[in-house]
Amino acid sequence: MKRLFLTISLLLLVVWAFACPVCERNQPKVLSGITHGAGPESRWDYVIVWATVAIVLCTLFFSVKWLVRPGERSGRHIKRFILNNE
Structure with missing residues (x-):
């Protein structure tokens, strides 16, 4: 709420x-x-903004992709060591 x-x-x-x-x-x-x-003072301002938008969208895409499917399949991966440490 x-x-x-x-x-x-x-x-x-x-x-x-x-x-x-x-x-x-x-x-x-x-x-x-x-x-x-x-x-904007020149055309370069638009180029800078659109380049930044592209970087942010790529970063968002890969962040979500690797959160949903991390892809670590190795038994020796660090997360296995931490999760299975007894």
Whole structure:
């Protein structure tokens, strides 16, 4: 119940994070209404952001993949030593 309340609270806070009218007017059309502050200064800003998005998505994919199916089959793997240590 506590997690649900926290999640709902955080989602409602996101609404207040949208751009104000001045920032919305100054942003490029793609980012209008999403971000505050100065917009991207050059095309390199978009390249940097998309490269970061690609890295994060790859990291997320492999994290979930290796959490679901770790793939350690060896009997001498360190986890076997720790789990079976009596």
